[in-house]
Amino acid sequence: MCGMPQQPPIRSTPTRPRRPDASMSLLTNVMDHSLDDGYAEAAERKKAAGDAGLPKTLRAKLGLAAGLVLAALIVTVGAAQARVAAPVVAKEREELVDRIDRESEAADKLEDSVDELRADVSARQREALKHSGSAGSDLVGILSGAAAVHGPGVKLVVNDAKDTGAGGDGDPREASGFADTGRVRDRDMQRVVNGLWESGAEAVSINGQRLTALSAIRAAGDAILVDNKPLVPPYTVLAVGDGQELSTRFQDSADGLYLNALQESYGVRTAISAEDDLRLPAAPSVIVRTAQPSTEKSEKGTS
DSSP states (O other), X not given: OOSSOOOOOOOOOOOOOOOTTGGGHHHHHHHHTOSOHHHHHHHHHHHHHHHHHSOOSHHHHHHHHHHHHHHHHHHHHHHHHHHHHHHHHHHXXXXXXXXXXXXXXXXXXXXXXXXXXXXXHHHHHHHHHHHTTOTTHHHHXXXXXXXXXXXXXXXXXXXXXXXXXXXXXXXXXXXXTOOGGGSOOHHHHHHHHHHHHHTTOSEEEETTEEOOTTOOEEEETTEEEEXXXXXXSSEEEEEESOHHHHHHHHHHSHHHHHHHHXXXXXXXXXXXXXXXXXXXXXXXXOOOSSOOOOOXXXXXXXX
């Protein structure tokens, strides 16, 4: 049958069905390529470098072995030297400790010798006063502190605040939580002693240290010094005088009220009592460097 040429039939290419996870291409890519290419390349380079870092030749291996042996030798020699030096250091330390002990013992002996000499000088001074024939020699010895005394008086105990605690050796000043407001200071003891003198005390001592007109109460760090000798709390003050009257006058004085304020405000502990008989030692030494006896009266008598 003749006619117009017939066109070939149109073939349509069948479309591939769409994957359900097509919308999650990024997540799919991550799951399919869990190891990034950069990481893989870095791992390969590291592996290659590790293999290449090992010595390949016999000479290189010998050099590495020599280095390891040298390092081990240095460590061994250092340990041996430390072991040898340890006894030497311990011996030197022991010698230093022994030297300190010897010097401390020598200093203690010298201090004891000084105390003995001072006591001997004081005894000779008192003996010379007795043989001088002066009627007022005993009174001079009492007032100057050169003679031991006894009689009625007042006992006053002053201590740091209780809530300050105590350190490892029982010293409250070693406690970490120590409060400065609860500590008895040198100025506090100065006011106590001056108040007792003003109230009529005839002789005063603190913790067995006799006070004279030349005595000084000072502070050195946390310690209170009386004539350069450190005292440890509690501070026991003995004052010879008319016991009850002395106690009353002191408590009513400005210094007694000051001590009472320390007790009420800062917890400083105080206790005062009248005693029938107190014994106070003589001062270690009474040295006068400036004052000279006056000859005005004798010169008037001879003129």
